[in-house]
Amino acid sequence: MENERTEIDSIGEFGLIERIKNNFxxxxxxxxVKGIGDDAAAFQPNxxxxxxxxxxxMLLEGIHFDLTYVPLKHLGYKAVVVNISDIAAMNGKAKQIxxxxxxxxxxxxxxxxxxxxxxxxxxxxxxxxxxxxxxxxSPSGLVLSVSILGSVAKDKITYRDTAKPGDVICVSGDxxxxxxxxxxxxxxxxxxxxxxxxxxQLDEKSYLVExxxxxxxxxxxxxxxxxxxxxxxxxxxxxxxxxSELLHICKMSDVGANIFEDKLPxxxxxxxxxxxxxxxxxxxxxxxxxxxxxLLFTIAQDDFPKIENxxxxxxxxxxxxxxxxxxxxxxxxxxxxxxxxxxxxx
Amino acid sequence: MENERTEIDSIGEFGLIERIKNNFxxxxxxxxVKGIGDDAAAFQPNxxxxxxxxxxxMLLEGIHFDLTYVPLKHLGYKAVVVNISDIAAMNGKAKQIxxxxxxxxxxxxxxxxxxxxxxxxxxxxxxxxxxxxxxxxSPSGLVLSVSILGSVAKDKITYRDTAKPGDVICVSGDxxxxxxxxxxxxxxxxxxxxxxxxxxQLDEKSYLVExxxxxxxxxxxxxxxxxxxxxxxxxxxxxxxxxSELLHICKMSDVGANIFEDKLPxxxxxxxxxxxxxxxxxxxxxxxxxxxxxLLFTIAQDDFPKIENxxxxxxxxxxxxxxxxxxxxxxxxxxxxxxxxxxxxx
Numbered sequence: 001m002e003n004e005r006t007e008i009d010s011i012g013e014f015g016l017i018e019r020i021k022n023n024f025x026x027x028x029x030x031x032x033v034k035g036i037g038d039d040a041a042a043f044q045p046n047x048x049x050x051x052x053x054x055x056x057x058m059l060l061e062g063i064h065f066d067l068t069y070v071p072l073k074h075l076g077y078k079a080v081v082v083n084i085s086d087i088a089a090m091n092g093k094a095k096q097i098x099x100x101x102x103x104x105x106x107x108x109x110x111x112x113x114x115x116x117x118x119x120x121x122x123x124x125x126x127x128x129x130x131x132x133x134x135x136x137x138s139p140s141g142l143v144l145s146v147s148i149l150g151s152v153a154k155d156k157i158t159y160r161d162t163a164k165p166g167d168v169i170c171v172s173g174d175x176x177x178x179x180x181x182x183x184x185x186x187x188x189x190x191x192x193x194x195x196x197x198x199x200x201q202l203d204e205k206s207y208l209v210e211x212x213x214x215x216x217x218x219x220x221x222x223x224x225x226x227x228x229x230x231x232x233x234x235x236x237x238x239x240x241x242x243x244s245e246l247l248h249i250c251k252m253s254d255v256g257a258n259i260f261e262d263k264l265p266x267x268x269x270x271x272x273x274x275x276x277x278x279x280x281x282x283x284x285x286x287x288x289x290x291x292x293x294x295l296l297f298t299i300a301q302d303d304f305p306k307i308e309n310x311x312x313x314x315x316x317x318x319x320x321x322x323x324x325x326x327x328x329x330x331x332x333x334x335x336x337x338x339x340x341x342x343x344x345x346x
Numbered sequence: 347m348e349n350e351r352t353e354i355d356s357i358g359e360f361g362l363i364e365r366i367k368n369n370f371x372x373x374x375x376x377x378x379v380k381g382i383g384d385d386a387a388a389f390q391p392n393x394x395x396x397x398x399x400x401x402x403x404m405l406l407e408g409i410h411f412d413l414t415y416v417p418l419k420h421l422g423y424k425a426v427v428v429n430i431s432d433i434a435a436m437n438g439k440a441k442q443i444x445x446x447x448x449x450x451x452x453x454x455x456x457x458x459x460x461x462x463x464x465x466x467x468x469x470x471x472x473x474x475x476x477x478x479x480x481x482x483x484s485p486s487g488l489v490l491s492v493s494i495l496g497s498v499a500k501d502k503i504t505y506r507d508t509a510k511p512g513d514v515i516c517v518s519g520d521x522x523x524x525x526x527x528x529x530x531x532x533x534x535x536x537x538x539x540x541x542x543x544x545x546x547q548l549d550e551k552s553y554l555v556e557x558x559x560x561x562x563x564x565x566x567x568x569x570x571x572x573x574x575x576x577x578x579x580x581x582x583x584x585x586x587x588x589x590s591e592l593l594h595i596c597k598m599s600d601v602g603a604n605i606f607e608d609k610l611p612x613x614x615x616x617x618x619x620x621x622x623x624x625x626x627x628x629x630x631x632x633x634x635x636x637x638x639x640x641l642l643f644t645i646a647q648d649d650f651p652k653i654e655n656x657x658x659x660x661x662x663x664x665x666x667x668x669x670x671x672x673x674x675x676x677x678x679x680x681x682x683x684x685x686x687x688x689x690x691x692x
Contacts, residue, residue, distance in 0.1 A: 033397055038506050039435035039583055040401035040496070045391070051379055052398050055386035055478060056493045058446035062485035089385035100404035100491050132401060134491075139408035145446050145480075145491035147402045150386070160384050237385055 006109035008137075016135050019109070020116055031095050031151065032129045041131035041149075043096060049154040054147065055086035061141030068192075069185040072111055074213045075144070076118025082239065083148040084126050085217035085293045089237040090159075092152035093222070096131045097123070100145040102138035115144075126219065156231050158297070161252035163234035167298035167319040169259060170232075172221045172312060175242055176282065177270040179289025181205070181212030183278055207269050215293040221312060228306045232297035243287040244340045245296050247326055256324040259317030259338075261331050287328075287338070352455035354483075362481050365455070366462055377441050377497065378475045387477035387495075389442060395500040400493065401432035407487030415531040418457055420559045421490070422464025428585065429494035430472050431563035431639045435583040436505075438498035439568070442477045443469070446491040448484030461490075472565060502577050504643070507598035509580035513644035513665040515605060516578075518567045518658060521588055522628065523616040525635025527551070527558030529624055553615050561639040567658060568641075574652045578643035589633040590686045591642050593672055602670040605663030605684075607677050633674075633684070 008016060034042035045052060059065060059079050067075075080097055087094040099119060103112065123130055128148070184205045217237075225232065234253060236245045242264070250257050264286050274282040298319055299307065307313050317329075328336045354362060380388035391398060405411060405425050413421075426443055433440040445465060449458065469476055474494070530551045563583075571578065580599060582591045588610070596603050610632050620628040644665055645653065653659050663675075673681045 033503075034505060039432040039581075040399040040438070040494070042436065042498075042503060043398040043400060044396075044500070045398070050390075052389040052391070052495070053386040054389060054400070054442070054444065054493070054495055056402075056444040056446050056480060056491070058448060058480045058482055058489070058491055060448050060482060060484055060489065063448075063483055086385040090388065092386070096400070098400065098402040098493065100402050102404060102406050102409075102489070134402060134404045136404055136406060137409055138406055140486045143404070143406065143448070143489055143491075145402070145404055145489075147400070147444065147493035148386070149398070149400055149495075152388075154390070157379075157388060159380060235385075 004110050007105070008103060008107065008109055008112065009105070011109060013135055016109070016112065019113070023116060023120060032131060035129055035131040041096060041098060043149055045151050050151045051154050051157055053087055053090045053092045053150045053152055053157070055083055056145065056147040057082050057086070058143070058145040060143055066189070067142070069189050070213060072114035073118035073121070076115040077122045077214055079144045079146050080119055080122035080126070080128070081215055081217050082293065083146045084122070084128065084219065085237040085239070087148055087150035088217050088219050088222050089235050089295060090150070090152055091156050091222060091225070091231065091235060092150040093219070094126060094128045094148055094150040096129045096149040098131060098147045099133040101133065102136050102143035104138045104140055104142070107142065126217065156226070158232050158235040160234055160236050160249050163249050163253035163255050163298040163319045164300070165255055165319050165321050166301055167233050168301060168304050168315050169246070169257060169296070169298050169317045169319060170313050170315050171238070171242070171265065172218045172295040173292070174265040174267040174270065175238070175292050175294065176274070176285030176289040177208050177211040177267050178215060178291035178293070179285050180270050180273050180278065181208035181210070182291070183280070184208055184273065185212060205269070205273065207267060208273060212291065215291065217293060218295045221295055224310060224312070225307065228310070230299060230303045230306050233300055235295060235297035238292045238294045238296050239290060241288040241290040242296065243338050247338060247340045249296070249298065250326045254322055256320045256322050257317060257326045258320055258329055260329045263314065263316040265314045350456050354449060354451070354453065354455055354458065357455060359481055362455070362458065365459070369462060369466060378477060381475055381477040387442060387444060389495055391497050396497045397500050397503055399433055399436045399438045399496045399498055399503070401429055402491065402493040403428050403432070404489070404491040406489050412535070413488070415535050416559060418460035419464035419467070422461040423468045423560060425490045425492050426465055426468035426472070426474070427561055427563050428639065429492045430468070430474065430565065431583040431585070433494055433496035434563050434565050434568050435581050435641060436496070436498055437502050437568060437571070437577065437581060438496040439565070440472060440474045440494055440496040442475045442495040444477060444493045445479040447479065448482050448489035450484045450486055450488070453488065472563065502572070504578050504581040506580055506582050506595050509595050509599035509601050509644040509665045510646070511601055511665050511667050512647055513579050514647060514650050514661050515592070515603060515642070515644050515663045515665060516659050516661050517584070517588070517611065518564045518641040519638070520611040520613040520616065521584070521638050521640065522620070522631030522635040523554050523557040523613050524561060524637035525631050526616050526619050526624065527554035527556070528637070529626070530554055530619065531558060551615070551619065553613060554619060558637065561637065563639060564641045570656060570658070571653065574656070576645060576649045576652050579646055581641060581643035584638045584640045584642050585636060587634040587636040588642065589684050593684060593686045595642070595644070596672045600668055602666045602668045603663060603672045604666055604675055606675045609660065609662040611660045
């Protein structure tokens with residue numbers, strides 16, 4: 001496999017599409033009426049009270065990923081997962097994706113196969129169909145733009161602008177690890193650039209690296225909330241960091257919030273790597289790190305007992321009146337304004 | 347306007363999204379439950395017999411467009427139109443779009459505004475909502491990836507793989523003009539490169555240039571077929587040229603076809619430009635030119651009388667058994683195999 005290199009030129013666009021299509025042939029999920037190969041994909045919800053939800057994300061080489069440490073298969077997987085996470089954040093189930101791909105002549109057919117292997121793995125794991133998209137050449141790097149369709153019952157859809165004072169703020173898992181994973185990968189890249197014989201020492205950082213390279217969408221949380229008969233009052237996925245996402249919910253819901261530093265969940269290895277190894281504030285990693293793809297949601301106080309014993313769901317604070325601001329209560333019991341940093345790519 | 351230049355950096359990603367959102371605020375079409383500003387857009391069809399159709403296309407600078415002769419506003423308009431054309435080719439009505447945009451630091455906020463002005467113009471003209479998308483920086487040129495959602499009644503959806511021997515093959519308008527428009531623009535660019543004082547002489551070629559820079563989707567044809575109670579037996583939009591699209595229909599429907607050179611529609615100015623000016627075969631322009639965004643469709647013989655008097659619909663041949671091949675009958679009455687050339691961008 002590693003020795004093969006087929007120029008995309010030699011099979012052409014239609015050859016490339018054929019190749020992709022053949023690998024995804026027998027995967028029609030519920031709702032999919034028409035997949036790859038027509039002007040548009042077709043999607044039919046069975047029930048009138050079902051809402052179709054759709055989202056789209058674009059990943060550009062040199063901005064969102066560096067192929068010196070991101071394997072192509074992981075990239076394909078992640079491109080799908082970040083979109084599934086968006087649908088989960090609507091309390092919905094992802095059903096179909098479309099993938100637009102732009103490829104420079106640096107990429108061989110085998111490289112494209114690797115990307116689509118990752119896409120396929122994600123499609124299988126999350127039960128979604130690849131139903132179309134666009135393949136094109138690119139003047140420089142790799143471009144991946146994924147669109148997704150999903151559905152959710154009308155009375156269960158969750159938005160960002162519906163949090164209410166008194167609601168409990170929850171997250172679905174530990175924060176900051178994906179960001180730390182990226183720092184570890186960047187460091188190893190630098191070491192490798194200096195000494196090409198040096199093999200990367202990533203074993204003990206495997207959790208962090210995996211959080212960065214192979215994030216998962218928290219569809220399990222959506223299912224568990226459903227089983228517990230809880231519909232969050234608002235929900236968003238954490239792609240840009242907790243601070244940025246919480247500010248989105250507060251701004252759009254016209255409310256304030258208090259979250260507590262000592263409630264914020266961080267993995268032990270992440271904590272050690274931040275403090276002992278990279279000398280970064282663990283709090284900054286959790287608030288501004290991004291790419292964790294955990295869910296941030298608010299739950300009405302009456303509903304809270306229904307999920308209180310679910311160890312995956314971590315309460316970190318509560319929504320309050322707008323006039324009280326969006327604050328972090330530190331371990332020293334100081335109230336600190338939360339600032340958005342987000343992921344600055346302009 | 348031309349003197350203003352605001353760096354995107356200075357307003358940041360959220361500032362950019364805010365700016366885009368404000369311009370599209372009050373445009374919720376039928377079906378749109380949630381637009382820009384959440385993890386996903388939400389879309390609810392009213393009837394159970396409605397099928398959601400979705401498509402996605404990506405335009406990359408240096409591959410699909412050259413900003414030395416494509417105005418940004420036109421580019422935004424075209425990016426939407428090519429997607430609406432895909433929905434029309436399913437016999438559907440476009441309802442919502444999502445726009446992913448990648449911008450290098452070459453582009454100012456004003457430049458982005460121009461792109462979105464074109465997008466907005468198309469949204470208004472075709473009655474679609476901009477409901478989301480992704481904004482990001484790009485290492486080199488401009489990247490535009492548009493996804494679209496539309497709907498169509500279950501018994502009216504048209505695919506590519508359902509043409510039957512005996513069906514009449516039709517196109518919705520003249521062919522080759524968009525390709526010739528591109529050649530004219532390229533020629534003017536070369537002249538301009540040699541002598542920068544030279545103003546482009548495009549007035550008399552305005553139809554060709556407009557076909558290239560500001561194509562329209564044939565939603566009027568979809569409405570007229572509906573009024574005439576005709577559901578095509580198959581349909582595709584002509585983005586890669588008649589030859590390529592006809593071969594798609596034939597391959598997928600497992601049929602052959604005969605089309606007649608003397609029936610193929612070409613605009614007079616296009617014909618003159620091809621023969622007198624650019625010395626290109628008019629037939630090659632029509633068969634392989636591409637980007638006309640006309641509809642190519644097949645109609646059952648029984649239905650043909652219902653649209654026979656519609657001057658916009660031009661019959662160009664008929665579907666035949668697969669064994670008879672896909673042929674062009676020339677003016678000299680020769681039967682010539684139709685070859686795909688398409689738009690080679692790898």
